[in-house]
Amino acid sequence: MSSSDATTSVPAASLTDAGFVAPAETDILAGVLADITAALGGNVNQALTTPQGQLAQSETAIIGDCNDRILSVFNGIDPRTASGRMQDAIGFIYFLTRNTGEGRADFEYRRQNSVGANSQGMNASVLGSLLSVPGVTDAYVVDNQTSQDTAIGGVAVSAHSIYCCVAGAATSASIGLAIFQKKSPGCGYTGSVSVTVQDPAAVYNGNGPFYSVKYDEATDTPIYFVVQIVNSSSVPSNAASLVQSAIVSAFTSGEETVRPRIGGTILAGRYYCVVGALGDWAAVEEITIGTTAEAGEMKVGLNINQAPSISAANITVELV
Known part of the structure; x- marks a missing residue:
């Protein structure tokens, strides 16, 4: 050249x-x-x-x-990898704004499920509608199509009814309206919270009929961890706080494989990489979890009325 x-x-x-x-x-x-x-x-x-x-x-x-x-x-511009301002822009297409304190994975989870909110009469329709309510951080929707009360996911669901469980700080009025507008006519409800909702259809000109809508507020369920790290001279003095911070971050805002939700199954094995990524010193011997301080299980299965929570105080780090 x-x-x-x-x-x-x-x-x-x-x-x-x-x-x-x-x-x-x-x-x-x-x-x-x-x-x-x-x-x-x-x-x-x-x-x-x-x-x-x-x-x-x-x-x-x-x-x-x-x-x-x-x-x-x-x-x-790819919803699977978008983050920050670019993800916010994708959310605006779906008329969604990011809730205060949720991360990339949580916002994408809401966006995916919001697509179902455009439909009517399906569980996905109700779930998408609930996840679009400001203040709702998670939700679970299931229905009992049989003529008998049936236990589903650890919850007794009445015959021919829909069961909605919601986590977050949304108002009961907004939750009730979100459910009512998307569930099928004639479908009953199961839940411990009851709220009166007026049909907002324009045809009624503000004089729509009133209905009693029921749902459940998710029970906060603390998850405990016991993390065993192989002791060595390279383990830093603040190892415990580093491990705790890494697990809390992944638990609350990580990707779907480690971010637990209502009614989900939490696997201790999912957190090995989370801890191991802290450095060569973080040689994980074992991680166990549970719903009590003993935390001796490999996995925890949640009922569909339980929302998992985490705090650094519930994460024990042992050098072995």
Whole structure:
């Protein structure tokens, strides 16, 4: 390549069926060095310690940073990986705004389920509607289609009724309306909380009939952890607080594999990587969980009226 050619040896990024693909920075560096060599007439010392080598590294870093930023934009418009302001923008498409204190995974969970809120008469319709209520942090919806009272997920659900369990700080009026507007006509309710709802349909001109809607407020269920770390000279003095913070963060705002919800099953094994990611010193011997301080189980199954909670005080760290 001559210095007058309007070409470059730097490999270009590309858009493929798999998305945006950026070249490796080692290949970018090789291309930049080739360009500099050609521009200076050839036979240039390409050692990175030379002035031209330093310039080549700087140019490579600039190109690499630009590619990284383009990649972040592409990732930002994918609901599966979007975060921060880009995820907020996706949420606005669904008329959703982020609740105070929820993370990327929680917001995406609400967005996914909000799609069902566009439908009517299905459990997914009610669930999506509930998760769109300001203040609702989690919900569970199931119905009993049989003619007899039936135990479902540890809860007795009346015949031909829908059961809704809600966690968070939303008003009973907003929860009741969200349920009423999406459940099928004639369907009964099961729940310990009763709220009177007026049918808001415009056809009634403000004089719609009143209905009694029932639902349950989720029972806060603390989850306890016992984490055993192999003792060594590399274990820091604040190991316990580091482990506690990592588990609390994953438990409350982590991805779906570790973020427990109403009626879910919590696996102790999901948290090995969470602790192990703290560093080489965090060699996990064992992690057990439970609903009491003994925390001697490998998994905990929650009823559909239980919302799991976590606090650092309920996480015991042992050096073994």
